[in-house]
Amino acid sequence: MSSAQMHPNRRGSAIPASATLTISARARRMTDDGLDVINLGVGQPDFPTAPHIVEAAKRALDGGAHGYTPTAGTLALREAVAAELSASAGSDYDPSTVFVANGAKQCLHNLMQVLVDPGDEVILPAPYWVSYVPMVNLAGGEVKVVPTHIADGFKLTPEKLRETLTPRSRVLVLNSPSNPTGAAYTKDDLRALEDVVLAHPRLAVLSDEIYRKLTYDGFEHVSFARLSPEAASRTLVVDGLSKAYAMTGWRIGYAAGPPEVIAAAIRYQDHTTSCASAASQAAAIAALTGPQDPVATMRAAFTRRRAAMLERFDAIEGVAVHPPQGAFYAFCDLRGLGPLGEDDGAFCERLLEEALVAAVPGFAFGAPGHMRISFACSMSRLLTAMDRLASFIAAAT
Ligand SMILES: Cc1ncc(COP(=O)(O)O)c(C=O)c1O
Structure with a gap:
């Protein structure tokens, strides 16, 4: 041809x-x-990947886990995610507020698709992870880049956020700890942003926390969702197994947040990729609930x-x-x-x-x-x- x-x-x-x-x-x-x-x-x-996680996948395959699971993931995995997030993000998650996808990347893509309307603005502090911009563009959104600098520890300040927001602002992407800078927001940093976010009723926070378990010098990760019930009601937490559990090739990510948005992301996934691999989901349960x-x-x-x-x-x-x-x-x-x-x-x-x-x-x-x-x-x-x-x-x- x-x-x-x-x-x-x-x-x-x-x-x-x-x-x-x-x-x-x-x-x-x-x-x-x-x-x-x-x-x-x-x-x-x-x-x-740790041997007990690999063994769990083998057992699942030997036990017949060869078919589709529910699009959102098995109930057992969503329960494990909800329990772990409730403990660490400090907010109350149940399986209906969680979906599982082929990596955090797919979670982020699905969420952009169901949150952003054409012409909506997505606030992206730079330096940013490479895939956010194409994801926003694929959803028809407009990226508003907010540069941050080494002198501010590569973190977005409330002043900069306030200056950037307009009535068309729909999503703020927060990636803490960050790829590529490794910068991470303290609870105080997030509290300072919270007032600005809550003053904009249309604004959702897409909180990419995929590196939250890999922090140094005693840094304690805090999720934006943990700040208050109001903050939680605006936050979509995204995480996955790739980095903390050395499972990049298993392709398991998950997201949690307001049930209506999660349900729309699941419907989107129903018509695009269906579920993540059944054996990988079994492995993910072992990773989250087994020895750390x-x-x-x-x-x-x-x-x-x-x-x-x-x-x-x-x-x-x-x-x-x-x-x-x-x-x-x-x-x-x-x-x-x-x-x-x-x-x-x-x-x-x-x-x-x-x-x-x-x-x-x-x-x-x-x-x-x-x-x-x-x-x-x-x-x-x-x-x-x-x-x-x-x-x-x-x-x-
Ligand atoms: C900031 C960030 N978010 C999301 C992802 C996607 O991870 P995965 O799709 O493997 O879960 C990556 C991977 O490099 C990343 O660095």
Whole structure:
């Protein structure tokens, strides 16, 4: 078939490639070509899923879990999610306020589809995770980016939020801890935003908490939903098993919030993908209700790597790094490097070609002049990558 005859429509043509997936694919091709590339572009833990979780999936398959489940997920999994969220988010969730999907990504997409009308504004603090913008565009919404800076700890302030809101504002996306910055909102930070949110009756908070169990230096994650019953009634909490339980390939995410919105998201899913995999759902129950020490072990490893990485950054002049309170990324401001750091795309291109280190340029997160590196790789590879980064900068400046 001649490809000249068939084109995607305008919507299809406008969907950008994911910068993070593109970098990882390129790093993988270079590795396949025999190059010793260290991939710090990755967004997944370098740990296997814990054996008791894998066993639960095997048992489910041996026991005949081969068919569809309810679209929203099995009752057992929704009960496990509701119980866990009620304990940690501090609000009362029951299974009817929860749905399960193929990853937090699908939850976020479904929710954008059922919350945002064409022309509605979605408030997005930058730096932001790469997929929010296409999700908003696919829902016909308009993205209103609010830049945040290293000096504010990359957090949205109530003043900035107040200035940004208009009668068309429909959704505020809060991602704490954040991908890409690792910034996390304290209870006081959230309380300061709460008054502004509650003063806008149309505004929903889409609270992406997928890194909430991976925090450092004793940082205690708080959900916006936990602030008050009013805040809970405006909040859609999104989380998933991918990061905290090293289960990216199992594709299980969940969301909880006001029942009418959740019911609409389930109807949307009824007609798009139906349920998540039955065996993965069984594994997710084991993850949420079983021993939590694999999460603690992984967090401890990330804590050590984070400390070592920050120490190395101290010795690199011209690169400012925000110490992440959560997630497994460091977001670096390259602009202190002069001309070398101004074009983050070119910087990352050269870093990959000349130093064999893959990192994601800040423009992908709405923050040109920056770069994201992931510390989801072994300590020895991370330290080698930091040596390569330091030598590359020393030679190039
Ligand atoms: C901030 C954020 N939200 C959501 C997701 C989606 O995760 P998943 O679909 O694997 O649950 C990711 C994955 O990188 C993420 O970083």
